[in-house]
Amino acid sequence: MKPPATMLVVGSVALDSVRTPYGAADEVLGGSASYFAHSAIHFGPVKIVAVVGEDFPAEHRARFEERGIDLSGLETAPGRTFRWRGEYTAELGHAHTLETQLNVFSSFHPRLGPQHRDCPCVFLANIDPDLQLEVLEQVRRPRLVLSDTMNYWIARKPDRVLEVLRRVDVALLNEEEARALAGETLLPRAADRLLDQGAKAVIIKQGEHGALYRDRESRYQTPAFPVEALRDPTGAGDSFAGGFLGWLARSGDSGGDGLCQALACGTTMASLAIEDFSPQRLVEVGRDEICERVRVLHHMVNFRLKPLF
Amino acid sequence: MKPPATMLVVGSVALDSVRTPYGAADEVLGGSASYFAHSAIHFGPVKIVAVVGEDFPAEHRARFEERGIDLSGLETAPGRTFRWRGEYTAELGHAHTLETQLNVFSSFHPRLGPQHRDCPCVFLANIDPDLQLEVLEQVRRPRLVLSDTMNYWIARKPDRVLEVLRRVDVALLNEEEARALAGETLLPRAADRLLDQGAKAVIIKQGEHGALYRDRESRYQTPAFPVEALRDPTGAGDSFAGGFLGWLARSGDSGGDGLCQALACGTTMASLAIEDFSPQRLVEVGRDEICERVRVLHHMVNFRLKPLF
Numbered sequence: 001m002k003p004p005a006t007m008l009v010v011g012s013v014a015l016d017s018v019r020t021p022y023g024a025a026d027e028v029l030g031g032s033a034s035y036f037a038h039s040a041i042h043f044g045p046v047k048i049v050a051v052v053g054e055d056f057p058a059e060h061r062a063r064f065e066e067r068g069i070d071l072s073g074l075e076t077a078p079g080r081t082f083r084w085r086g087e088y089t090a091e092l093g094h095a096h097t098l099e100t101q102l103n104v105f106s107s108f109h110p111r112l113g114p115q116h117r118d119c120p121c122v123f124l125a126n127i128d129p130d131l132q133l134e135v136l137e138q139v140r141r142p143r144l145v146l147s148d149t150m151n152y153w154i155a156r157k158p159d160r161v162l163e164v165l166r167r168v169d170v171a172l173l174n175e176e177e178a179r180a181l182a183g184e185t186l187l188p189r190a191a192d193r194l195l196d197q198g199a200k201a202v203i204i205k206q207g208e209h210g211a212l213y214r215d216r217e218s219r220y221q222t223p224a225f226p227v228e229a230l231r232d233p234t235g236a237g238d239s240f241a242g243g244f245l246g247w248l249a250r251s252g253d254s255g256g257d258g259l260c261q262a263l264a265c266g267t268t269m270a271s272l273a274i275e276d277f278s279p280q281r282l283v284e285v286g287r288d289e290i291c292e293r294v295r296v297l298h299h300m301v302n303f304r305l306k307p308l309f
Numbered sequence: 310m311k312p313p314a315t316m317l318v319v320g321s322v323a324l325d326s327v328r329t330p331y332g333a334a335d336e337v338l339g340g341s342a343s344y345f346a347h348s349a350i351h352f353g354p355v356k357i358v359a360v361v362g363e364d365f366p367a368e369h370r371a372r373f374e375e376r377g378i379d380l381s382g383l384e385t386a387p388g389r390t391f392r393w394r395g396e397y398t399a400e401l402g403h404a405h406t407l408e409t410q411l412n413v414f415s416s417f418h419p420r421l422g423p424q425h426r427d428c429p430c431v432f433l434a435n436i437d438p439d440l441q442l443e444v445l446e447q448v449r450r451p452r453l454v455l456s457d458t459m460n461y462w463i464a465r466k467p468d469r470v471l472e473v474l475r476r477v478d479v480a481l482l483n484e485e486e487a488r489a490l491a492g493e494t495l496l497p498r499a500a501d502r503l504l505d506q507g508a509k510a511v512i513i514k515q516g517e518h519g520a521l522y523r524d525r526e527s528r529y530q531t532p533a534f535p536v537e538a539l540r541d542p543t544g545a546g547d548s549f550a551g552g553f554l555g556w557l558a559r560s561g562d563s564g565g566d567g568l569c570q571a572l573a574c575g576t577t578m579a580s581l582a583i584e585d586f587s588p589q590r591l592v593e594v595g596r597d598e599i600c601e602r603v604r605v606l607h608h609m610v611n612f613r614l615k616p617l618f
Contacts, residue, residue, distance in 0.1 A: 056545075222610070228497050251615060256608075
């Protein structure tokens with residue numbers, strides 16, 4: 001097997017304060033780039049481009065570095081680190097944002113160094129689509145670009161979100177986002193519509209129901225890994241992205257088998273992320289446990305097809 | 310291959326009036342036993358035990374008979390046939406019941422003849438759990454019993470619903486019903502709890518997200534077949550039951566491969582049912598189309614698992 005391709009993530013590194021029915025955490029490590037990186041690093045090299053303030057704790061920086069995550073693109077700007085405060089109710093599907101302090105993030109423009117421009121795999125985490133497009137201007141012929149977004153940008157800059165969708169290889173959305181952007185209630189139709197609008201491939205994240213991949217030729221689906229000890233759903237989507245892109249970077253297989261296994265790796269990493277606050281479980285988990293969850297998912301859906309009639 | 314085992318369904322035969330965002334139908338054939346039978350008959354012999362009134366249209370009776378469905382257990386009682394009137398809004402997840410006229414159904418007690426008691430496969434469709442238990446008293450050592458229920462009975466007779474769950478081989482519930490009966494929000498925990506309460510196996514129907522099978526040893530999941538032309542979701546669950554039990558009756562394989570393929574057959578038959586009002590599509594569909602949908606589902610989830618690390 002060839003060595004895994006290097007992954008670049010451009011997104012947020014934040015301090016989160018979160019309350020869920022299962023506990024609370026105060027000013028813990030958060031942000032899309034943090035979850036992605038701690039997930040993807042299990043599969044291959046990861047470089048972060050993001051910004052933090054002068055108050056960003058040295059222990060968080062150390063934790064990235066202990067895991068071998070490249071922080072050469074983590075800018076420190078004058079001011080305070082991006083902060084998010086939210087809570088989840090019993091349904092756990094949706095975060096209720098209590099407070100967002102953009103702080104240093106408000107004037108962030110991603111600056112890629114030469115070590116970033118040639119990364120073959122790129123994750124454009126959920127940031128302003130204009131910033132995502134700035135990143136696309138700076139990278140040089142990446143093999144695979146995955147993007148994420150959120151309702152906030154779909155409501156405010158739908159055209160720019162669609163422009164990103166057209167220019168990446170795979171666009172991640174959750175069900176609500178897919179429906180909103182496509183203007184279709186039925187998911188299969190929403191996926192069709194996004195392809196009609198120029199997306200090459202979409203993944204619709206379905207929370208506890210797994211995730212659906214769709215391109216012009218194929219559809220693939222993974223169930224969610226059955227988590228019994230959910231504590232905090234924050235970061236599930238970015239951890240999914242880390243497992244998905246991670247397996248593609250590691251295996252180099254973007255055929256049907258590769259995409260299916262990438263979906264299973266994605267939902268596995270998401271299942272780990274939500275079992276604790278911050279990316280803690282992603283830091284602690286070992287290869288055996290990741291393998292075991294992917295095996296469970298494979299076993300849940302795979303069968304030998306017999307002729308029906 | 311051995312001939313398929315005979316299936317018995319005890320449930321309702323009704324006249325439905327339904328309005329959805331995609332159209333409306335007035336006094337069309339409905340009822341759990343009707344959907345189940347028109348679905349299961351593609352896989353093997355089906356006998357119905359149910360009741361209709363003197364006004365039940367001869368054309369509906371003829372349609373069952375043309376498909377080879379055994380109506381020797383379809384009682385005609387003095388009075389009017391059970392009627393249901395409902396509508397679905399844009400979300401299509403949930404029917405809003407406008408009117409239920411039980412009519413002859415209000416005094417129905419299932420009476421099984423000798424030709425019914427020895428059926429190896431039994432579907433206890435959604436009726437009063439006390440009636441479901443009456444059926445279980447009358448059957449002789451069936452090989453496989455599947456049950457369905459609904460929120461109405463879970464709210465009114467939870468103990469009797471649980472008693473049915475304990476006495477059948479597989480209990481069908483939708484997500485809301487599973488959560489309500491188990492008193493757990495998280496689906497994996499709800500399934501655990503139902504097994505703790507004595508169920509041997511449960512299937513949690515998840516609408517457009519497919520269905521989950523769970524017993525003490527195993528979990529299996531099928532995605533939903535991606536329907537683009539939904540017209541009326543009525544009968545999806547009973548059509549699912551017909552495909553699921555149908556494949557088990559036909560293949561005689563209740564191992565992992567058999568259960569997975571049965572889930573795929575279930576969601577395939579459900580996908581057909583919802584493409585038109587009444588069980589019309591189930592009547593018209595041919596074997597090729599059923600096979601093709603099961604193949605699509607198999608292709609969506611099956612992959613060759615590579616070692617991760």
